Amino acid sequence: MPQLQIFLSKDTTINFDVGEEKASIGRLAQNALQIDEPSVSGHHADILRKAGRYHLHDVGSTNGTFVNHEQITDAILRNGDQLRFGTVEGVFVNEEESTLSEAPPDFLTTPFEAATSSSRPEQFVSCSPGSKGVKTGDPFTVIPYGLAALALLAFGAAVIFIFTM
DSSP states (O other): OOEEEEESSSSOEEEEEOOSSOEEEESSTTSSEEOOOTTSOTTOEEEEEETTEEEEEEOSOSSOEEETTEEESEEEOOTTOEEEETTEEEEEEOTTTSOTTOOOOGGGGSOOOOOSSOOSOTTOOOOOSSOOOOOOOOGGGSHHHHHHHHHHHHHHHHHHHHHTO
16 A cells, blocks of 8 residues: 655654555644644645555645645655745655665755745735725824714704704
């Protein structure tokens, strides 16, 4: 049965048997493969079998899913593919083609480098569906509202005065 080998440290490896059904990967306990590491999203990715092939699908993770050093949203896995979930590295091993007792691959010796720039558009302000209140800083824009409130109070006082006579 194919397996994901996840390398948490030089001495700690998770061996996860990939089944015939869909398996979720992420930081939360309800995932089939739980990777308790801050760079891994709560529900990071899914692995599933379609037509005899294993597919890795990123489900909108914050720090990305990578296969052979390329960020993916969906990829077909092959024996020896190097994986990364956030900063956690691993490898896909198909037991029909390879043994599971191999040493961790060389890519684990290169340190992970954090991003130095953002890919957000230059004019990006917010992705919130609601509008933001814009403060103009002009105190005279409040004066008409204050006068309207004062007029309503005066009108209310006049009505009460008339009916109490």
